[in-house]
Amino acid sequence: MRIVRQLVLPLLLIAAAAPSHANAQVRRHPPRPVPQPTVVILVRHAEKDRSNPLASKPDLAAAGQQRARDLERAIRGRHVNAIMTTQLKRTVQTAQPSAAAFHLAPEVYQATADGKATGAGMAELVRRHTGKTVLVVGHSNTVPATIEALGGPKLNDICDTAFSNLFILVLYPNTSRAPSFSQTHYGAPDPPGGRDCVNGLHR
Numbered sequence: 543m544r545i546v547r548q549l550v551l552p553l554l555l556i557a558a559a560a561p562s563h564a565n566a567q568v569r570r571h572p573p574r575p576v577p578q579p580t581v582v583i584l585v586r587h588a589e590k591d592r593s594n595p596l597a598s599k600p601d602l603a604a605a606g607q608q609r610a611r612d613l614e615r616a617i618r619g620r621h622v623n624a625i626m627t628t629q630l631k632r633t634v635q636t637a638q639p640s641a642a643a644f645h646l647a648p649e650v651y652q653a654t655a656d657g658k659a660t661g662a663g664m665a666e667l668v669r670r671h672t673g674k675t676v677l678v679v680g681h682s683n684t685v686p687a688t689i690e691a692l693g694g695p696k697l698n699d700i701c702d703t704a705f706s707n708l709f710i711l712v713l714y715p716n717t718s719r720a721p722s723f724s725q726t727h728y729g730a731p732d733p734p735g736g737r738d739c740v741n742g743l744h745r
Contacts, residue, residue: 578673580713582692583617584685585678585728586700587632602635605730609705612729614639616708622646623674626667628653628660633679640677653684657699661687668692672715685709686743693721697743701735704742 588606591597602610617640625641625648627633637648649667653660661684668676668688678688685707686697694711706727713721725741738745 577715580672581675582668582711583677584688584709585613586682586685586705587636587679589705590632599631601631609729610636611639614643616728620675622677624671625677626651626664627679637679657683658687660684662691664688665691694723699744701739701742701744703735704732706732707742
């Protein structure tokens with residue numbers, strides 16, 4: 543009986559000290575992190591200065607400067623990781639308060655007269671920031687084109703008098719889930735846009 547006990551005790555100690563197969567597997571294969579969605583915030587540039595009808599690259603008007611500050615307040619809690627604009631002053635100036643608040647240097651895309659192509663180019667910049675929150679400041683025709691190029695709904699151009707639209711597109715990586723899309727407004731309300739303008743978009 544004493545010999546049996548002397549044999550059993552060391553075997554029990556060895557079994558207790560040895561890691562289980564399940565635990566060893568967990569250590570060798572830690573769970574993969576879940577990919578985060580990409581959140582894209584899109585706005586048209588704010589109100590531009592129309593005092594000189596011949597100016598091709600106008601600055602923002604006083605109302606536009608205020609809307610740029612309103613944009614920063616509207617997205618303050620969003621933890622923006624990247625900002626994109628075109629080369630035109632009205633988009634750069636619209637993004638400036640947000641860029642300062644988030645300590646970011648905007649990425650500049652050279653817009654052309656082809657709004658659809660410009661939107662597609664902006665979408666390519668967005669795709670470089672997978673899992674991040676991105677602010678895109680574009681134009682009445684490029685913002686809808688960017689949304690469509692990223693897999694969102696097909697929208698008509700933004701109305702000429704509309705500057706308050708704020709669109710949010712959420713992209714889900716590595717899944718078949720369609721992007722989610724929402725539209726809201728920020729800053730001062732837009733004036734009536736006529737019968738051809740519904741919620742800031744052309745019919």
